[in-house]
Amino acid sequence: MSSDRSRRMRLVVGLAILIAGCQKSTLPGPSGTVSGTATYKDRPIPQGSAIVLVHKQTGIIASGVTDADGEFQVAMRDAPDVLVGEYTVNVVPPGEIPDTVNVVTEKNAPEAWKQVPKAYWSQTTSPEKFTVAEGANDYKFVLHD
Numbered sequence: 001m002s003s004d005r006s007r008r009m010r011l012v013v014g015l016a017i018l019i020a021g022c023q024k025s026t027l028p029g030p031s032g033t034v035s036g037t038a039t040y041k042d043r044p045i046p047q048g049s050a051i052v053l054v055h056k057q058t059g060i061i062a063s064g065v066t067d068a069d070g071e072f073q074v075a076m077r078d079a080p081d082v083l084v085g086e087y088t089v090n091v092v093p094p095g096e097i098p099d100t101v102n103v104v105t106e107k108n109a110p111e112a113w114k115q116v117p118k119a120y121w122s123q124t125t126s127p128e129k130f131t132v133a134e135g136a137n138d139y140k141f142v143l144h145d
Helices: 003-022 111-115
Strands: 031-040 050-055 061-065 071-073 085-092 129-132 135-143
Touching (some): 031 061, 031 129, 129 135
Parallel strands (some): 031 135
Antiparallel strands (some): 031 071, 050 061, 050 085, 085 129
16 A cells, blocks of 8 residues: 555545534434454454444445454444445554555554554455444454465
8 A cells, every 4th residue: 555545545534534523414224333353363453453344335434443352343423323234344453654655565564564464454455344234233353364
């Protein structure tokens, strides 16, 4: 991922959060709640990793942050309700990418990023999909090589 692309991703997520904070309207359809755990090789992924879900039909973003046990709760528009439907899911591990880095690789990525398979770093390469149903959804997000 290039530095410009990394900056754009942070900008998009930041704008989505800003817009979500300004909107107190209901979601455009039925909703559920999502909580779960994220693991890789039977261990929690790094604490502070953002689990980012992008709704396939609307593009609305939901996200949560992992604790030391890999547990997370997802929020959308500053509320625990998440729009029902299919999502593509990626992980943004903690740690800043220096502005001098044009392409993020396993060699130049922050240490925490190296604990998450590279395919999951981006929405465009992540193989992970999750479907949210009405009611409570328990998401066991198991990352694979």
